[in-house]
Amino acid sequence: MNTKNSQAPILECKDLCISYYTRAGEIPAVVDFSLTLFPGETVGIVGESGCGKSTVAMAIMQYMGANGGIKSGSITFKGQNMTHMSEEELRQIRGSEIAMIYQEPFASLNPSVKISTQLIEVPMAHEGISAKEAWQRALQVLKDVKLPDPERVMNAYPHQISGGQQQRVVIAMGLLSNPSLLLLDEPTTALDVTVEAGIVKLIADISKKYGTSQIYISHNLGLILETCDRVFVMYSGEVVEEGSIDSLFSRPRHPYTHGLFACIPLPTADKNAAPLRPIRGQLPLPHERPQGCYYGPRCDHFIAATCDGEHIMMAPVEGSAANHRVRCARWREIEHDRVIPEGIGEQPVAVGEYILEVDKLQKYYEVRDNSLKALLSGKRIRHIKANEELNFRARKGETVAIVGESGCGKSTFAKVLMGLETSTNGEIRHNGVEISEIAVRDRSNKQVSSLQMIFQNPFDTLNPSHTIGSQISRVISKFGGKTEKGKIREKVMNLLDIVKLPRDFYYRKPRQLSGGQKQRIGIARAFAGKPSMVIADEPVSALDVSVAAAVTELLMDIQREQKTTLLFISHDLSVVRYLSDRIVVMYLGQILERGSTEEIFSPPYHPYTEALLSAIPIADPKVTKREIVLEGNLPSVMNPPKGCPFCTRCPRHIGAICDNEVPPVQQVNGRHFIKCHISLDELAQVEEVIHVPSKAERQQTVHPTQ
Amino acid sequence: MATLIAKRLGLMLFTMVIVSLILFLLLDTNLAGDPAARVLGQFASADQKSLWLAQHGYNDPLMTRYFHWVSGFVQGDLGESNRYRAPVADILGPRLWNTAILGFWTFAIMIPLSLLFGILSGMCEGSKLDRTLSVISIVTTSVPEFASSVFFAAIFVFGLKWLPGTSGMAEGFDWVQMVLPVMVLVVYGFGYVARMTRASMAEVMTAQYIRTAILKGLPYKTVILRHALRNALIAPFTVIMLQINWLLSGVIVVEFFFAYKGFGALLLEASLNNDVALLEACAMVAVVVAVTTQTLADIGYTYLNPRIRFS
Ligand SMILES: Nc1ncnc2c1ncn2[C@@H]1O[C@H](COP(=O)(O)OP(=O)(O)O)[C@@H](O)[C@H]1O
Ligand code: SF4
């Protein structure tokens, strides 16, 4: 910090106020935002959606769209005030001095222009170099961002490469003119976990190698910890706390920052010992912000007069290093370092008999290949092996998680279970009855009601023109065995109570609900018929952290109460670790490892599990991780490797045997299995990936979230 | 791509066979009234009629007659027009050519004009220019051709006396006589294409890749020409192809009004005069045009859109 301070800042935002002007009036999206960025520094902005992160980034770019504008304050870039620049002056800075990387790589690339054109035009526009020279430069940068086969990528259209590769192209595009400031707006949110880990590493390497200053926007505290030097926590349009990573992560001062930490499962916690503590209430809309502290209505430390009087200003935290500042009237008085009170933890649910038994389940999709080559060779019909030989069991009251990256066959399996697809081979017994070949319309009401599903996008499954009440009532009258109107109504009200929604939601239409509320309705509907098993397909991954925490807790509570078996499908290992009893790790349609949560999170690991664990971003500076970055992309399910499915990316690859022979399923003990050619003894030698300091180590410095 | 074209051509052929069958059943059989009476007149005797029917093969089985008709058609024998007392092909040819000239000039003016209008208003959605252009497009499109024909004739023929009121071209091709028919068609047609282009352009302008292009620091011209136009023109392209079908119906009114000797006027005459052979030929021409433009639209759409082209 000291050395940096002696240099002139590269970017300075001072008291920035940014508003959008809509028909409903002015929306003050960002108020009083100040930030100073020194050369080579990476600053993180973290906060939930709608708090104004992207607005700040766009303001720095001076690109506010038709209805946005900077109301007051200044943005100074390398000593020049950007708010007074002409379009032409801005054009010369954009793309050459300040570059931006976006959340959705695919949407930010032009679908009908070749990647080469989209790359070379940047230096051509800014430096006036020839197309040939620009081509060479682009090729070099593609190599720098570690894209395999850059020549092919140059000649491809965006849709012809994978999501991770697209993001690398966008990063390359940003780096082409060697900018001094890089703005990254949630650059990995749309990517798979192991791909995300690769991109995060790349971004960190870039800032080191080129000395580029970065502003890294994310909602994920763990990613911020891994990438940034300083962090700004935003809430409802303003910064509520800022400080160095070290200072802020080890001693957050603002109640909101605290709330955020309590919402994410840390590797030290599990659902029974330390349940997540969601922040109550909701983010206020920009024009409905309360008097005084914007966080007041949701804050546990709120005191009238102190908190709802004058607007609260940022104040330095004395005694802390690195300019730690906080916007809270009571930060001095609040004692955060409290251990969770005794007795708040829950008892683990006693597990019972087997509810679900899956044996050698296969699901192949037939696709017709219409390419000329296929026509000529006669191989028109190809099989996509979406599920290949799945074997596992789940007991009553147990939570079994299926983890894996996109396309690994998680959702196909859920569809077969639900009867939306029928299996190609193998068996699924639910409560002892074979169901793998019974389509949902042939299942009895009882079968359907005892096996229910919660979807990732609750919006898609709710009928927009019916009230919530009538939609849940339908489920109850169909499956719940009740027919009297009054009784059904009572039951719906009951369910609304259970999912902690006000009773007058009965009369609301889906569009009047927020994402979290919709997901609660999804849960209410799934549990309406007292199912013995519920499948949840990424139920919280579209939600903000505080909302996700609340929904997760709710799901856990109901499951505990009703002793339902929960099949939790997710790509997020930290959530999975937190709530599941058993884990099944899938890759390209196959199970590579399965076992209890304990067993999965400690050696012996399957090499893929090991990489997955290493990819979890952890928002705790005390926890250390072994870095494993996977090279390459997920192979296509159309064309999987012949031997081990993971052989194209495996860091522990042991030779030709991996490429050519299907690895054996080795039993570690009881119900823990690993499918790999490496012997168990050898795998057991592996060091643990995530090192959580022991109690004794921890005692020395009390962790705030404990 | 090859498979797509083959598929489309197959489908095209199939459509044409079905339509021709329906046409044949409707027009050339006894189902739709008495064909002999249509030719020989109301007062022909029953003997005369049955003799005529036998001579013209009406007593053969239906299928034989259909195949006879179709094979003649394919070989260019379109039958005889009983109004003009001449082979249909001889009448149809020049008429089609005249309409093609009319259509060509209509499109040559309409397409650039409507694309320009659409792109300009789509680029700055909500601006004064956009609102002006949109109002013009909507107003012109909502006035039917016969009304604008009367209107323009009133101004240019009777008021200003600049242009002739008919376009019969009795003394050979005449540029001046082309002006009014083309003007009416352009005015009626361009608004629709312009509004489709505007919608498409406006949508593209809000796309994230346009934001990317601007934030890359590209000159505005490059952003529009390289990144916006191609994507924005995919949707209007289909519309333009389908406008050719619209033109076929549009010319009926305009040609009739200005006495232009084209295909539309011919179609109208044929149907007013119960000229079955001519009507069949005209209808088949219309079908061929419709199906061809549809096919071209699909193929072009695929070609313009690499996401479909390479999947
Ligand atoms: N174009 C716009 N018009 C009106 N309001 C907007 C617009 N863009 C964003 N907002 C509002 O501004 C606030 C901040 O949004 P944003 O910067 O996108 O937040 P974040 O990136 O943190 O999710 C939100 O309340 C959002 O609804
Ligand atoms: S000012 Fe008051 S309400 Fe706001 S965060 Fe601090 S204690 Fe909570």
Ligand code: SF4
């Ligand atoms: S079988 Fe080989 S390639 Fe597969 S996970 Fe084991 S070591 Fe890696």
Ligand SMILES: [Mg+2]
């Ligand atoms: Mg955002």
